[in-house]
Amino acid sequence: MGFSSMDDFVNKVTNLNQFYRADWNKNALPTTTQVAGEWYCLFMGSGNPSAGVFASGTNLSFQSLCDQLSGGIQHGGNVFPATKHILNASAFSAGATSMPAVLMLVDLLGYYPMTTVTTVGNQRMFNSAAFTVANSILTSSTYDIAPYSTVQFSNSGGTLPSPLMTDTNYYTLRSGSGATWTNFIYDSLSGAIAGSSPTSFGSGAIIMTTSGTGTNIIQCVLPRYSNGTGVQCFVTPATVMGAATPSISITYTNASGTSLKVTPPILPVGKTAAPVGHIAYSGVAAAGKYGPFMPLSARDTGIRSLQSGSLSVSWASGQLAFVLCKPLLTLPMTTIGVAAERDLMNQLPSLPQIKDGACLAWLIYAGANTPVNTAFYGHLDFGWG
Amino acid sequence: MPGFTSISNIADSDTEGKTLYASWRKSPTQTTARGFWFDLSMSPGNPPPQYYAASPGVSVAMAQSTDGGIYHGKPITPSTLYLRKMLGITATATVVPCSMILCDYLLYYPFIDESSTDPQPLTTNVTLPRYADGKGVQIMAVVVAGQTGGVTFSVNYTNSDGISDRTSATVTLCTQAAVGTIATTAPATAGCNGPFIPLAKGDTGVRSIESITMNSADVGLLTLVLVKPLAQFSIRGIDAPVELDYFLNCGGTLPVIQDDAFLMFLCSPGGTIAGSSIMGVAEFAWR
Numbered sequence: 322m323g324f325s326s327m328d329d330f331v332n333k334v335t336n337l338n339q340f341y342r343a344d345w346n347k348n349a350l351p352t353t354t355q356v357a358g359e360w361y362c363l364f365m366g367s368g369n370p371s372a373g374v375f376a377s378g379t380n381l382s383f384q385s386l387c388d389q390l391s392g393g394i395q396h397g398g399n400v401f402p403a404t405k406h407i408l409n410a411s412a413f414s415a416g417a418t419s420m421p422a423v424l425m426l427v428d429l430l431g432y433y434p435m436t437t438v439t440t441v442g443n444q445r446m447f448n449s450a451a452f453t454v455a456n457s458i459l460t461s462s463t464y465d466i467a468p469y470s471t472v473q474f475s476n477s478g479g480t481l482p483s484p485l486m487t488d489t490n491y492y493t494l495r496s497g498s499g500a501t502w503t504n505f506i507y508d509s510l511s512g513a514i515a516g517s518s519p520t521s522f523g524s525g526a527i528i529m530t531t532s533g534t535g536t537n538i539i540q541c542v543l544p545r546y547s548n549g550t551g552v553q554c555f556v557t558p559a560t561v562m563g564a565a566t567p568s569i570s571i572t573y574t575n576a577s578g579t580s581l582k583v584t585p586p587i588l589p590v591g592k593t594a595a596p597v598g599h600i601a602y603s604g605v606a607a608a609g610k611y612g613p614f615m616p617l618s619a620r621d622t623g624i625r626s627l628q629s630g631s632l633s634v635s636w637a638s639g640q641l642a643f644v645l646c647k648p649l650l651t652l653p654m655t656t657i658g659v660a661a662e663r664d665l666m667n668q669l670p671s672l673p674q675i676k677d678g679a680c681l682a683w684l685i686y687a688g689a690n691t692p693v694n695t696a697f698y699g700h701l702d703f704g705w706g
Numbered sequence: 707m708p709g710f711t712s713i714s715n716i717a718d719s720d721t722e723g724k725t726l727y728a729s730w731r732k733s734p735t736q737t738t739a740r741g742f743w744f745d746l747s748m749s750p751g752n753p754p755p756q757y758y759a760a761s762p763g764v765s766v767a768m769a770q771s772t773d774g775g776i777y778h779g780k781p782i783t784p785s786t787l788y789l790r791k792m793l794g795i796t797a798t799a800t801v802v803p804c805s806m807i808l809c810d811y812l813l814y815y816p817f818i819d820e821s822s823t824d825p826q827p828l829t830t831n832v833t834l835p836r837y838a839d840g841k842g843v844q845i846m847a848v849v850v851a852g853q854t855g856g857v858t859f860s861v862n863y864t865n866s867d868g869i870s871d872r873t874s875a876t877v878t879l880c881t882q883a884a885v886g887t888i889a890t891t892a893p894a895t896a897g898c899n900g901p902f903i904p905l906a907k908g909d910t911g912v913r914s915i916e917s918i919t920m921n922s923a924d925v926g927l928l929t930l931v932l933v934k935p936l937a938q939f940s941i942r943g944i945d946a947p948v949e950l951d952y953f954l955n956c957g958g959t960l961p962v963i964q965d966d967a968f969l970m971f972l973c974s975p976g977g978t979i980a981g982s983s984i985m986g987v988a989e990f991a992w993r
Contacts, residue, residue: 327713327958328711328712328713328714330958331710331711331712331713331715331716331958331960332709332710332711332712334958334959334960335709335710335788335958335959335960335962336707336709336710336711336786338962340959341842341910342842342935342936344807344844344900344901344902344935345900346899346900346901346902348894348896348898348899349894351896367875367896367897367899368899368900368904369875369899369900369902369903369904369905370904370905370907371875371899371904371907388908389907389908390907391907392907395908395909395910397910398910408956408957408958408959409956409957409959411938411940413803413805413940413974414893415740415741415893415974415976416741416893416894417893417894656803657740657803658740658802658803658804658805658974658976659803659940659942660803660805660938660940662940664955664956664957665957666957666958667954667955667957667958668955692894693894693896694894694895694896694898695893695894696741696891696892696893696894696895696898696899696900698805698900698901698974700807700935700938702956702957702959704957704958704959
């Protein structure tokens with residue numbers, strides 16, 4: 322699928338209405354002025370769409386993100402087997418001292434929350450947990466799995482509940498009102514979205530006829546870009562951090578499937594009292610300042626999962642999120658009030674692809690000290706074929 | 707088969723004379739400031755203004771044939787009409803830089819009282835005249851009698867899947883009281899979340915609005931307008947008009963204009979637009 326020719330494009334986008342326009346408006350985070358030379362994630366800022374969340378879920382366990390949750394820019398819904406692409410992008414701000422700036426559109430894949438920021442050294446990140454099954458409801462006592470997560474199953478010492486299979490993608494939906502530890506399982510994302518939680522399975526749910534034997538394991542995998550190619554990690558406070566400037570490092574499985582890869586020296590250094598949404602190690606003119614992404618080992622091109630996160634010294638307080646994302650588009654803005662505009666068909670032929678379920682959000686590089694709540698407005702055009 | 711199915715169809719529309727050239731010129735009188743969005747439909751000029759004048763809280767559908775807007779010809783179904791090109795210019799320095807969004811204005815709920823903190827039910831006795839399922843339809847709150855600002859409100863609506871009682875984000879009234887201001891915009895104010903009111907998570911459009919709730923009292927009146935954003939452009943300076951071909955310069959998109967659409971602009975000027983003229987040309991093509 323996709324566009325096979327310009328004629329095909331014209332027909333699908335202008336005639337068959339395979340097109341969606343999203344007008345968005347995100348405000349700079351409300352508590353602390355954006356500092357020139359530093360990066361921020363606007364996902365948690367107010368605006369349109371409303372603020373997203375990096376602060377829920379089991380500590381250190383992967384929380385999947387998608388367009389059905391708060392905070393992601395809508396892009397026209399699921400279109401598989403067609404492929405969806407960005408056709409146009411624009412953005413501007415009329416806020417005082419908001420320019421220059423660079424916006425980067427990313428697909429947020431998920432995050433590992435870290436509440437234990439006073440702990441020094443490696444902290445293991447979790448992508449999987451044991452579970453039990455009763456009445457086709459899956460329960461894990463150690464892993465609060467986000468709704469609409471992509472998961473796979475395995476078993477140690479026995480057999481999986483029937484009809485679950487290994488090496489197969491399934492999708493979750495929380496099964497009870499407020500119950501964060503139990504899930505229905507579906508064979509498609511659309512089935513999970515259409516599911517009837519909290520009171521019934523809904524069509525498309527997996528009806529499990531056995532409970533399995535041995536130890537059943539559920540593993541959250543990347544919801545999109547499953548092999549991790551091009552997937553990057555950034556670290557941002559989900560609540561304001563206390564005092565400290567720890568070095569931050571991760572171990573990860575790279576896009577080739579090699580585990581325990583490490584952050585190379587010189588390690589990123591966190592900012593004392595980093596505010597919510599700040600890319601914690603971004604900044605200028607100092608060793609250990611990077612932005613927006615954590616550096617990877619030589620020749621690594623992406624991240625499939627994290628195994629651990631580490632702080633070299635205790636952060637006095639706060640909560641971090643280690644976020645996995647796929648960068649899609651950059652949009653430099655030069656002048657207050659003047660819209661940056663990109664035609665990705667004719668001007669910069671690239672047509673970045675948007676996967677079904679993508680959780681689209683903006684990172685921003687502040688070129689000037691930018692006041693709190695400064696509004697950034699723009700639009701995105703999507704077409705599919 | 708109607709509509710453009712190939713590039714040659716687009717070229718053929720020119721040679722076959724299936725095009726329309728429409729000039730427009732708005733001369734707003736209201737004093738505005740940088741960072742606030744403004745609805746040009748109530749401003750004098752060509753096309754003439756409309757004033758959202760109807761019974762309070764009762765829906766009114768909008769159309770070219772009854773309300774005006776930028777002229778785009780008579781209904782041409784079963785053919786499809788497209789916006790092909792746009793030109794915009796102003797000679798007034800305080801207007802620029804100015805971003806503009808072309809919208810199809812669909813329906814409005816006039817004269818909503820900002821002093822009442824009770825949920826105010828709105829009456830929907832007409833359906834959307836275009837985009838009937840509500841996909842991509844957005845809500846904008848337009849100042850029709852000036853407010854103080856700073857208070858918050860939310861709306862309950864039916865989304866484009868037909869699900870009622872959806873609740874928008876809570877948004878904040880801005881302090882710019884000029885009639886025509888989009889009341890939820892400001893350069894840097896918490897809760898001023900842009901020209902369109904944020905919808906509940908996962909929602910992509912609106913069919914109707916059931917009620918509005920002011921969380922504290924203000925003075926002034928709002929009109930809630932359902933619009934379909936179609937296209938945009940920016941006038942960067944007074945020394946050059948902006949010229950766009952929506953096929954060549956905007957990702958190959960050619961915004962579809964539905965029969966009897968009411969077309970007008972929102973703008974975000976660099977300063978005051980009082981006493982200015984913002985003018986241009988819209989070119990349409992069809993097959």
